[in-house]
Amino acid sequence: MADYEEEQQKRTVSRKSTTTRSLLTSSVGLWTIAWSPTSTETYDLENGGSLVFERDLYLVSERLERPPPQFHGVRIHDTPTGEQQWMITADLKGSSEPPISERILFSFKACNWPDGLAHALQEGLARMALAHHAEAIRMLAKDRKSLRLQRAKKDATISRLREKIRTLEVTVRTQQDQIQEMEEDGDDIQGGDDFLSDDNDFEDDEFTDEEDYAFLESEEDGIIPIDVDEDDE
Numbered sequence: 001m002a003d004y005e006e007e008q009q010k011r012t013v014s015r016k017s018t019t020t021r022s023l024l025t026s027s028v029g030l031w032t033i034a035w036s037p038t039s040t041e042t043y044d045l046e047n048g049g050s051l052v053f054e055r056d057l058y059l060v061s062e063r064l065e066r067p068p069p070q071f072h073g074v075r076i077h078d079t080p081t082g083e084q085q086w087m088i089t090a091d092l093k094g095s096s097e098p099p100i101s102e103r104i105l106f107s108f109k110a111c112n113w114p115d116g117l118a119h120a121l122q123e124g125l126a127r128m129a130l131a132h133h134a135e136a137i138r139m140l141a142k143d144r145k146s147l148r149l150q151r152a153k154k155d156a157t158i159s160r161l162r163e164k165i166r167t168l169e170v171t172v173r174t175q176q177d178q179i180q181e182m183e184e185d186g187d188d189i190q191g192g193d194d195f196l197s198d199d200n201d202f203e204d205d206e207f208t209d210e211e212d213y214a215f216l217e218s219e220e221d222g223i224i225p226i227d228v229d230e231d232d233e
Contacts, residue, residue, distance in 0.1 A: 040072070040073065041072070041117075042070065044071075045068040046067075053124075057121055057125045061092070061128070064095070066101055069124055073110075073113045085109050086109065086110045086116045088107060089105070092104035092127070101135075102131070
C-alpha cells in the first residue's frame, strides 16, 4: 500500500512538471512570434505615386521645403491566436533651413499594409498642416505687415518727390522771370544776337567796310598813334 501511494505521488509530480514545461514553451513561443517580423514594406513619396492624399502631402512638403515623407510597415503577430497585424510608421522629416520645421514621427497598427499606408498618408497630411498652421498664420501676418510698410514707404516717397517737383517748377519759373527782366534791362543772359556781349559782335559781316578799321592801322614802327586834343591836356 505504501509503495502504491509513493508511485501515485511520483506520477502527479511528473504530470505537473510536464504541464509547466508545456506552458512555458508555449508562452515563449508566442512571445517569439509576436516580435519576429515576417514581412516589411517601405513607401517613399520621392518615387512618385497616385495614392489618395499622396500628391497633396508631397506638394505641401515641397512647399515647406521638407524632405519627402517615408512610410514603413512591419507585419507582426500581436495576438495569442496568431492574428496578423501591421505596425505602420510614418516619418515626416523636418528641415533645418528656413523655414525651419520639426520632424513628425508617429506609428499605429493596421490590419493590412494598403489600409495602413492610406491612413498614414491622411494622418501625415493632417499633422503637417496642424504643425505649420500657427507658423503659417505668423508668416502671413508678417508678410501683410511688410506689405503695409512698403506701401506706406512708397506713398511717402511719391509725396516727397511730388513736393520736390513743385519746388523745382517754382524755381524754374522764377529764374525765367528774372532772366526775362534782366534781358529787358539790356543784359545779355541767354546769348542773344541783340546784345553787345555777344561773341559775334566783333566778327566781320557784309555791312562792314575796310574804312571802318582804318584807325587801327599802325605806323611802320608798329605803334598806333592816338590823337589827343590839346584842350584835354
